[in-house]
Amino acid sequence: MKVGILTIGDELTHGMIQDTNSFLISREVTSERWHVTAIMAVGDDGNVIRDALKYLMERSDAVIVTGGLGPTADDKTTMSIARTFGLGLYTDESVLRHIKERFEKFRIAWTENNTKQAVFPQGAIPLYNPIGTAWGFSLKKGGKIIAVVPGVPAEVKRMVPQSVIPLLRAEFPEAVRxxxxxxxxxxxxxxxxxxxxxxxxxxxxxxxxxxxxxxxxxxxxxxxxxxxxxxxxxxxxxxxxxxxxxxxxxxxxxxDDATLEGIVAALLTEKGLTLSVAESCTGGLITDRLTNIPGSSLFFDRGIIAYSNGSKMELLEVPAAVLERHGAVSEETAVLMARGVRKLGKTDVGLATTGIAGPTGGSEAKPVGTVFVAVAGEAESVCRTFHFRWDRRRIKEITSQWALEILRRFIVEGGAK
Amino acid sequence: MKVGILTIGDELTHGMIQDTNSFLISREVTSERWHVTAIMAVGDDGNVIRDALKYLMERSDAVIVTGGLGPTADDKTTMSIARTFGLGLYTDESVLRHIKERFEKFRIAWTENNTKQAVFPQGAIPLYNPIGTAWGFSLKKGGKIIAVVPGVPAEVKRMVPQSVIPLLRAEFPEAVRxxxxxxxxxxxxxxxxxxxxxxxxxxxxxxxxxxxxxxxxxxxxxxxxxxxxxxxxxxxxxxxxxxxxxxxxxxxxxxDDATLEGIVAALLTEKGLTLSVAESCTGGLITDRLTNIPGSSLFFDRGIIAYSNGSKMELLEVPAAVLERHGAVSEETAVLMARGVRKLGKTDVGLATTGIAGPTGGSEAKPVGTVFVAVAGEAESVCRTFHFRWDRRRIKEITSQWALEILRRFIVEGGAK
Known part of the structure; x- marks a missing residue:
C-alpha cells in the first residue's frame, strides 16, 4: 500500500517552523509496512494545494494531509480539496454543536468564522479531534482515500494513530501485513x-x-x-x-534503541564496577554522556577535566618529567591519567583521553586530530592512538565514542577485574 | 524568483530521521525574499526522483536538492538527475584527486566505490564541500538551475549559504534585492x-x-x-x-552566530580571567560546552565532576557536616563547591552546579528539577535556586545555560575581580 503525505501552511514554505508532522506520519506509515511515495509541503494557496494533491493521488492509494483547517481566511485546505474533486460543501450540524459546546465549556467567546470548522466537502466523513477544535475528515475518491487532520503537532500525534491508521487498515484490509x-x-x-x-x-x-x-x-x-x-x-x-x-x-x-553510553552504564551496573574519568580533549563530553543515563550515580564516582598541565600533575599525579619528555598529548600521559583518576576516585576502572582537538595546537609530529585513549583496571591498562580528521566538535564526539567503546570492550574482555 | 526544494533519502520516507535540511534551505531562500514553491522529500528511487524533480522544475526557476550523493549503491541522486535530462556522466579528475588526497591525509583505506563521488552529469559544475568528502554540483537546463548538495545537515548548513545562494544570485541578478x-x-x-x-x-x-x-x-x-x-x-x-x-x-x-559559551569564553579571555568548574547534576555539560570553543585552554584550568559525596568532600573541601545537614543538593553545598573548585584550580572564578536531574532522587522538599547554581570570585559569591520541569536531559541543558548566563553576568558586573 502506497501513502502520500501533504503538509499545508505558509509557515512551512516560509521557513518559520520545522515541519515535524510529516516525520511523525512517515514513521506511523512505515511501521505498518506501507510505503511512503513522497512527502510534500506547500503554502496556503488553493492551486498549489490542488496540484500537490493530484501529484500524490496519482502515485498513492491514500494521501494523509495536515494543516489549513483553522477558522481564519488563510486556512484553505477544505475548500481546495473540495474544488480539486469538483465537490460542494456542507455544514455538519452535530460537529458544529460539538464545537460550540467546547467554546462554552472553556468560556471562549464565539466568533462566526468558527462555523467554518464544521464545513466539509460533500461525501466527507468528519474525524473527531480529541484535543483541539478543528475536526479532520476523510474522503473516498476512485477507490483512494484522502485523510485530513489539523496541523497542530500534538493533534497529529493523537489523530493519525487513533483515527487515520485504523481507517486505512479498514479500507485496505489486504495491505495489513x-x-x-x-x-x-x-x-x-x-x-x-x-x-x-x-x-x-x-x-x-x-x-x-x-x-x-x-x-x-x-x-x-x-x-x-x-x-x-x-x-x-x-x-x-x-x-x-x-x-x-x-x-x-x-x-x-x-x-534498536540502545545507546553506547546506556550499554556501558548497564555493564558497569550489572558487574558492580565503579568508574572515574579523566578528560583532556573531550572536555567533559564523556561524563556528560554517561550522566545522561538515569542511575549513573550507582557506578560513576567522579570526573576530572584536566585541561591544564597543573591539573594533570596535581590531581592525577602525572609527573612533570613525563609531561616534559613525552608531552601532555602522549600515550604515556594518557595511561598515567587513567591510572591516576582510578586511584583518586578509588574506583575499579579509570578512563582517560588526551589529544589535540584543534584548530590550533598541532605540530608536524602530532597534527590536529592526534588522540590517545587509555583505560586502566587493577591489573592491566590499555591505550589506543588515533589520527582523526574532522573539526573540533567532531573530534570530541568521535573520541568520546571510542573511549566508551574501548571501555566496553575492556569490561567485556574481563580487564576491569 | 521561485525555488523548489527536494530532499532525497529512504531515511526520510521511512521515518528514520527528521528532515531538517528543507527547513534550513527554506529559511535561506525566504531571507533572500525568494518564494518556495514546494518542498518535497522522496526515497532513493530513480523514477521517483525524476518525477519529483520534473514537478518542481515546472513550477520553479531553481531547484535545490540534497541527499543521495554518497559512495554506496543506494545513493542514486547523480544518476537519476542525469537520466532525467538524458545526460551522460563524467568523472572529474581533479575532484577525484581531491577526494583521494583527503583519504590519504586522514589515513582511511580507499575503496573503489568512492570513485562514484567524483562522477557528475555532463555539463554539471562541481560544488566544493568544505567539510565532507562528497562534492555537490550545479546544472543549468532551459534557463533553470538545479543545485545539488550532500544530505549531511552540517554540510547543507555550510554549502547552501556559501555556494548555492551566491550561485543563484549570480544566475538571477534581477532577483537580488x-x-x-x-x-x-x-x-x-x-x-x-x-x-x-x-x-x-x-x-x-x-x-x-x-x-x-x-x-x-x-x-x-x-x-x-x-x-x-x-x-x-x-x-x-x-x-x-x-x-x-x-x-x-x-x-x-x-x-547572529554567537553562542553563550563563546561569549563567556571571549569575556574571560579579554579580561584575562581563569576559571574552574565543579559540576554535579550537569555531569560535564558545562565544561563540554566551554571546551567546544577554540582556545578555551587560555582561561579554562580544570573541571571536577563531583558526582559522589566523597568527591565533593575530598576535592572541593565541602565538609561532611554541611552535606549531612543541608544535603548535597543545597545552596550551602553549591557555594562551597564553587569556592572549593576555585581554590583547587587557583583560578579567578569558580562555577558550580548541584541538583536533582531525575527521574528518581526527588523528595517532597526537593523535587526533581531542584537545582542550585553558584559562582565564586575573590570577594563575593552568588547562588541561584531553580525549580525546573522537563526531563533529565533538558534539566541538564537548561542548568548549563543558566550557569553560563550567571557567570556572564557575574563577570560583566565586575564580581570576578
Missing part, C-alpha cells in the same frame, strides 16, 4: 566497508530489505522483514540479522 | 512574553519582517530588512533591532 525490524548499531567501520560486507553476505532472503543510516560517529543498519505470517517473518529477520552481523560482529555495539 | 538580517538571541524569557513585548514595540517599519525561533533553552528572534538600496535597508534594520530589544535588553545574551 506482518512485519518486524531490527536496527544494528555499528561503530568503528566505514559506510563503504559496511556496504561491501553486506553485498557479499547473502542478504537475498524473501521479504527482507536493508537501510543504511549514518549517524556520526555511528552507522546504523536497519533490517526489515515482512511476510504473510508472523513466524516466517520473524524467522527471516533473525536469519538476515545473523548474516549481516556475521562478518562485522566486532563493530556491533548494540541494537 | 538588498536585504540584511540580524538574529537576536534571548534566554530567560518566555516565548509568550517575547510575543507580547514585540507586539507593543512599534515594529511596523517598511520592509521589516520578524521570525520567531524557539531553540530550547534559548529563543531566537530574526529580524529581516529588505529594500531597494543598501543604506535604507540597513538603517531600517538597526531601527527595528533597537526597538525589539528595547524592553528585553536584560535577556539578550548575543547576536
Amino acid at each position: 506482518y512485519s518486524a525490524k531490527r536496527t544494528i548499531k555499528l561503530f568503528g567501520i566505514s559506510e563503504a566497508k559496511i556496504d561491501e560486507t553486506i553485498a557479499g553476505a547473502g542478504m537475498d532472503i524473501p521479504g527482507i530489505s536493508i537501510g543504511f543510516y549514518p549517524r556520526f560517529p555511528e552507522n546504523h543498519l536497519v533490517i526489515t522483514s515482512q511476510g504473510d505470517d508472523e513466524s516466517s517473518t520473524l524467522r527471516n529477520l533473525d536469519r538476515a540479522v545473523a548474516r549481516a552481523i556475521g562478518r562485522m560482529k566486532k563493530y556491533v555495539f548494540g541494537y | 538588498y536585504s540584511a538580517k540580524r538574529t537576536i538571541k534571548l534566554f530567560g524569557i518566555s516565548e509568550a512574553k517575547i510575543d507580547e513585548t514585540i507586539a507593543g514595540a512599534g515594529m511596523d517599519i517598511p520592509g521589516i519582517s520578524i521570525g520567531f525561533y524557539p531553540r530550547f533553552p534559548e529563543n531566537h528572534l530574526v529580524i529581516t530588512s529588505q529594500g531597494d538600496d543598501e543604506s535604507s535597508t540597513l538603517r531600517n534594520l538597526d531601527r527595528a533591532v533597537a526597538r525589539a530589544i528595547g524592553r528585553m535588553k536584560k535577556y539578550v545574551f548575543g547576536y
Whole structure:
C-alpha cells in the first residue's frame, strides 16, 4: 500500500517552523509496512494545494494531509480539496454543536468564522479531534482515500494513530501485513566497508530489505522483514540479522534503541564496577554522556577535566618529567591519567583521553586530530592512538565514542577485574 | 524568483530521521525574499526522483536538492538527475584527486566505490564541500538551475549559504534585492512574553519582517530588512533591532552566530580571567560546552565532576557536616563547591552546579528539577535556586545555560575581580 503525505501552511514554505508532522506520519506509515511515495509541503494557496494533491493521488492509494483547517481566511485546505474533486460543501450540524459546546465549556467567546470548522466537502466523513477544535475528515475518491487532520503537532500525534491508521487498515484490509525490524548499531567501520560486507553476505532472503543510516560517529543498519505470517517473518529477520552481523560482529555495539553510553552504564551496573574519568580533549563530553543515563550515580564516582598541565600533575599525579619528555598529548600521559583518576576516585576502572582537538595546537609530529585513549583496571591498562580528521566538535564526539567503546570492550574482555 | 526544494533519502520516507535540511534551505531562500514553491522529500528511487524533480522544475526557476550523493549503491541522486535530462556522466579528475588526497591525509583505506563521488552529469559544475568528502554540483537546463548538495545537515548548513545562494544570485541578478538580517538571541524569557513585548514595540517599519525561533533553552528572534538600496535597508534594520530589544535588553545574551559559551569564553579571555568548574547534576555539560570553543585552554584550568559525596568532600573541601545537614543538593553545598573548585584550580572564578536531574532522587522538599547554581570570585559569591520541569536531559541543558548566563553576568558586573 502506497501513502502520500501533504503538509499545508505558509509557515512551512516560509521557513518559520520545522515541519515535524510529516516525520511523525512517515514513521506511523512505515511501521505498518506501507510505503511512503513522497512527502510534500506547500503554502496556503488553493492551486498549489490542488496540484500537490493530484501529484500524490496519482502515485498513492491514500494521501494523509495536515494543516489549513483553522477558522481564519488563510486556512484553505477544505475548500481546495473540495474544488480539486469538483465537490460542494456542507455544514455538519452535530460537529458544529460539538464545537460550540467546547467554546462554552472553556468560556471562549464565539466568533462566526468558527462555523467554518464544521464545513466539509460533500461525501466527507468528519474525524473527531480529541484535543483541539478543528475536526479532520476523510474522503473516498476512485477507490483512494484522502485523510485530513489539523496541523497542530500534538493533534497529529493523537489523530493519525487513533483515527487515520485504523481507517486505512479498514479500507485496505489486504495491505495489513506482518512485519518486524531490527536496527544494528555499528561503530568503528566505514559506510563503504559496511556496504561491501553486506553485498557479499547473502542478504537475498524473501521479504527482507536493508537501510543504511549514518549517524556520526555511528552507522546504523536497519533490517526489515515482512511476510504473510508472523513466524516466517520473524524467522527471516533473525536469519538476515545473523548474516549481516556475521562478518562485522566486532563493530556491533548494540541494537534498536540502545545507546553506547546506556550499554556501558548497564555493564558497569550489572558487574558492580565503579568508574572515574579523566578528560583532556573531550572536555567533559564523556561524563556528560554517561550522566545522561538515569542511575549513573550507582557506578560513576567522579570526573576530572584536566585541561591544564597543573591539573594533570596535581590531581592525577602525572609527573612533570613525563609531561616534559613525552608531552601532555602522549600515550604515556594518557595511561598515567587513567591510572591516576582510578586511584583518586578509588574506583575499579579509570578512563582517560588526551589529544589535540584543534584548530590550533598541532605540530608536524602530532597534527590536529592526534588522540590517545587509555583505560586502566587493577591489573592491566590499555591505550589506543588515533589520527582523526574532522573539526573540533567532531573530534570530541568521535573520541568520546571510542573511549566508551574501548571501555566496553575492556569490561567485556574481563580487564576491569 | 521561485525555488523548489527536494530532499532525497529512504531515511526520510521511512521515518528514520527528521528532515531538517528543507527547513534550513527554506529559511535561506525566504531571507533572500525568494518564494518556495514546494518542498518535497522522496526515497532513493530513480523514477521517483525524476518525477519529483520534473514537478518542481515546472513550477520553479531553481531547484535545490540534497541527499543521495554518497559512495554506496543506494545513493542514486547523480544518476537519476542525469537520466532525467538524458545526460551522460563524467568523472572529474581533479575532484577525484581531491577526494583521494583527503583519504590519504586522514589515513582511511580507499575503496573503489568512492570513485562514484567524483562522477557528475555532463555539463554539471562541481560544488566544493568544505567539510565532507562528497562534492555537490550545479546544472543549468532551459534557463533553470538545479543545485545539488550532500544530505549531511552540517554540510547543507555550510554549502547552501556559501555556494548555492551566491550561485543563484549570480544566475538571477534581477532577483537580488538588498536585504540584511540580524538574529537576536534571548534566554530567560518566555516565548509568550517575547510575543507580547514585540507586539507593543512599534515594529511596523517598511520592509521589516520578524521570525520567531524557539531553540530550547534559548529563543531566537530574526529580524529581516529588505529594500531597494543598501543604506535604507540597513538603517531600517538597526531601527527595528533597537526597538525589539528595547524592553528585553536584560535577556539578550548575543547576536547572529554567537553562542553563550563563546561569549563567556571571549569575556574571560579579554579580561584575562581563569576559571574552574565543579559540576554535579550537569555531569560535564558545562565544561563540554566551554571546551567546544577554540582556545578555551587560555582561561579554562580544570573541571571536577563531583558526582559522589566523597568527591565533593575530598576535592572541593565541602565538609561532611554541611552535606549531612543541608544535603548535597543545597545552596550551602553549591557555594562551597564553587569556592572549593576555585581554590583547587587557583583560578579567578569558580562555577558550580548541584541538583536533582531525575527521574528518581526527588523528595517532597526537593523535587526533581531542584537545582542550585553558584559562582565564586575573590570577594563575593552568588547562588541561584531553580525549580525546573522537563526531563533529565533538558534539566541538564537548561542548568548549563543558566550557569553560563550567571557567570556572564557575574563577570560583566565586575564580581570576578
